[in-house]
Amino acid sequence: MESIDILIKNGHILTIDRKMHIFENNSIAVKDGKIIEISKTEFLRKKYSAKKTIDAKSKIVMPGFINAHTHLPMTYFRGLADDLHLQDWLENYIWPAEIKFISEEFVYSASLHGAAELIKNGITMFNDMYFFPMQTAKAATKVGIRAIVGQGIVDFPNSNYKDPKQALNNVVKYQNEFADNELIEFAIAPHSIYSCCSQTLKITAESAHKNNMLLHIHISETKKEVEDCLKQYHKRPIKYLNDIGFLDNNVVIAHGIWVDEEELNILKEKDISVVITTESNLKLASGFMPIKKYIEKGINLCLGTDGVASNNNLSILEEMDFTAKIHKAYNQNPSIIPAYKVVKMATINSAQAFKKQEELGSLKVGKKADIILIDTNKLEILPMYNVYSHLVYTISSNAICDVIINGKLIMENRKLLTVDEDEIIDKANYYKRKILTK
Numbered sequence: 001m002e003s004i005d006i007l008i009k010n011g012h013i014l015t016i017d018r019k020m021h022i023f024e025n026n027s028i029a030v031k032d033g034k035i036i037e038i039s040k041t042e043f044l045r046k047k048y049s050a051k052k053t054i055d056a057k058s059k060i061v062m063p064g065f066i067n068a069h070t071h072l073p074m075t076y077f078r079g080l081a082d083d084l085h086l087q088d089w090l091e092n093y094i095w096p097a098e099i100k101f102i103s104e105e106f107v108y109s110a111s112l113h114g115a116a117e118l119i120k121n122g123i124t125m126f127n128d129m130y131f132f133p134m135q136t137a138k139a140a141t142k143v144g145i146r147a148i149v150g151q152g153i154v155d156f157p158n159s160n161y162k163d164p165k166q167a168l169n170n171v172v173k174y175q176n177e178f179a180d181n182e183l184i185e186f187a188i189a190p191h192s193i194y195s196c197c198s199q200t201l202k203i204t205a206e207s208a209h210k211n212n213m214l215l216h217i218h219i220s221e222t223k224k225e226v227e228d229c230l231k232q233y234h235k236r237p238i239k240y241l242n243d244i245g246f247l248d249n250n251v252v253i254a255h256g257i258w259v260d261e262e263e264l265n266i267l268k269e270k271d272i273s274v275v276i277t278t279e280s281n282l283k284l285a286s287g288f289m290p291i292k293k294y295i296e297k298g299i300n301l302c303l304g305t306d307g308v309a310s311n312n313n314l315s316i317l318e319e320m321d322f323t324a325k326i327h328k329a330y331n332q333n334p335s336i337i338p339a340y341k342v343v344k345m346a347t348i349n350s351a352q353a354f355k356k357q358e359e360l361g362s363l364k365v366g367k368k369a370d371i372i373l374i375d376t377n378k379l380e381i382l383p384m385y386n387v388y389s390h391l392v393y394t395i396s397s398n399a400i401c402d403v404i405i406n407g408k409l410i411m412e413n414r415k416l417l418t419v420d421e422d423e424i425i426d427k428a429n430y431y432k433r434k435i436l437t438k
């Protein structure tokens, strides 16, 4: 018998492969971080001797969710300022709080909290943007979650760096230091066109190109952003980014709400993926993205929670539910995005956005073992006729029981195995007191 690390047996396996194969009562063999076989339980039980066996009876087994846009170090700002417009929220609450509190220790602790929370939400990879990305990378490594950690870049003074150039030098250094870390990559994340001047955007693009790194930016989030861009640069945001050469790189954009036909054509031509962040956009009243037009153009769409300061949680299942329903109502068309397509947005489409569709986003032999198990044997879930419909409209994160990342069990029966949950809770209360007394 061949020795393996984990055998997941008797599962209802959702592959999210090209044909969306579903296998009943099947098993998955995991070894050295990868899926080495998917087959009938009886067959695999005789073939392998597993160090750990997980019984997935009555459980959905599927690829872990990918949160394609978030700001984990903002976890301690959850609920700090709500019911405000984006500019008011950013300029009068979030940015001042960041100036006062952000430090390496703050970013590490808040990221550790956020990463643990992601696991509880069945998220096995996240794409982040913030200051002190090295601390978020360390926290993600401690939790055992996969991450692309973006060095957030802005022109205004902050405690992380003296100018954008220094930030770029730092992130390239981090990328080299983490070269052997299988879970972590770094990215360059200029915050937006209103917090970075043209020169800053140009040097971030040059650095990303030179160092083969992802560029991650917020764009066309509000109507005001577009109006200001038209006033200042006499063109719309995506056209402006294209004209300065920013989009001739590996780029993922968040939001993309206020876009016109020409901008959609640019995104399609440059093969740029867009992260939908419905709950954050709803709460900040930023608007409704023209999802119908995106789908017609064939632009790759994926899902992100945004940070908890604007969401205020990290549930990708909730994001799926909101996104599906809002756009049905907004377009007066209930079939505009069927449930299975929403599930793809949170898995394989996100993998594609980060050019990782060959290794992540679906369950297939040879792919990395980023797998979640969801317990369906619950009053509020049964009966289940269509698993995709259930994932989008019925199941909440509480049903996510086990999480495996890179072949390692990170959560078992909702218990986190890599971090102490009580310590994380104590730290959150400590920082709340600190924030309130300043």
Ligand SMILES: [Zn+2]
Residues within 6 Å of the ligand: 069, 070, 071, 218, 254, 306, 307
């Ligand atoms: Zn954001």
